[in-house]
Amino acid sequence: MLDNKKIVFIGAGAMAEAMISGIVAAQTISPEHIFVTNRTNTSRLKQLQDQYGINGIPNGELQLDQVDVIILAMKPKDAATSLQSIRQIIKPHQLILSVLAGVTTSLIEHLVPAGQQVIRVMPNTSSKIGESATALAKGQHTTKQNLSWAKHLFECIGEVYVIREEQMDIFTGIAGSGPAYFYFLIEHMEKEAVKAGLTKGTVREILAQTLLGAAKMIQEQEESPAILRQNITSPNGTTAAGLLALREYCGGEAITQAVHQASNRSKEISRQLENSIQNMNIPTAIEI
Template structure:
């Protein structure tokens, strides 16, 4: 057990014991990212879940991390940890966090991956003020290309903020925002991959209906989306500027863009992101109601 710094100095990740309460794909993505970047070693990482011992064995075999299946091992792992990652399903989170009350020390850091659960709710369930880092990663984190929104409780030090940023940069890009803005992050990047997949589905279907084979339409669509994203990153130009460069007057692209505009494409995307953000808030309110009942 390492004494965590309460100053602005960032503790070394490799000196800390990490405990993941939950063994899903996002927890695995973080473990993989930390190990691939050489930020820590398997012996410093513990993982536990409610009852899926087979999943724990799978991850232990794949990464060499420590796992805990029985209650005594779980309690020991929690008590020795410097950082505890709440990586359980939202429906299980409130009950699981209540059970942590007797195990949590004042100097431990809580890192939440639970969608919709506020810092206030976490502290209420723990019945104490503590350093809580709330995050909103997306599914692309599983391949190291994620986008993670991060917010902090008032107890989090500057050094701990830097630590969180470094950890989540191991699975992609990070954006530190005020907690209410995490709902917007959810609407843009949390749910965002699904919007892109939806557009890709439509492009593939269009190609198929116009005579291409399914395989050819898919390959062309995937490469087009990949190349477009890389163009934005590589050139540092805005998507609007790059779009205008592709759009010749009276050409094919202009005809396509005019068709999208006629179907209110931009307004539909804005409405979709807004609705996703609104729904994130609704889910958070419901989680809070259940947690405090």
């Protein structure tokens, strides 16, 4: 257990559940020390409570001062309103972890008491099975001790990488959104294999194993992805034909644009939140 800290998830969507599932499965934090709340969907809170043994607390009933770590997992557009509603009761010792895409640590620091410790986190949904690629970027007031604690927390759901704030948008484009690109690829390959007569269940196993094997080759071999690709591409062979089709139909450009567009959307969300804060006339961070 990590110091018997108590944590609360504000927001109960897919990402919150993926993280809760991974943390509970790894036995890093006792389920009785995990709380989750949202604005209105009490049936969702009960579902999470029944499934994971945690505490589902309806909005307004959570005693925020009983937790050590506040994890922001609401929709990014709701961040300003949510933080404004709790900023007066946040305590100096509480660590704020944000999994909100596009929401910078400086924006959060503007909305919470002055000097509050904030860490921006970008996991992906593979955290549900302990295989997330998670990035951490600390705010200006966060101690090395709390950054280390957060790193240990998220190591229970996969690999953790400490990066700079300005690198979070591109990380979001490749890792935060990355699993969806692979699912999209598998979806199309599965469709064609089923058309050719293989059963969907068999195809799914084949494709999952193929993707897993390729991932392990990248992890365990010294060669770059480009060299690994070249090693299995015989002149005029089947792989060469497939890769030619990818080039002819702009497969590489599609991947490039997917990464760029996801990264740009992360930046856009940040700009939109900044504008919404200005329109709400929220004062600067209060002193603690």
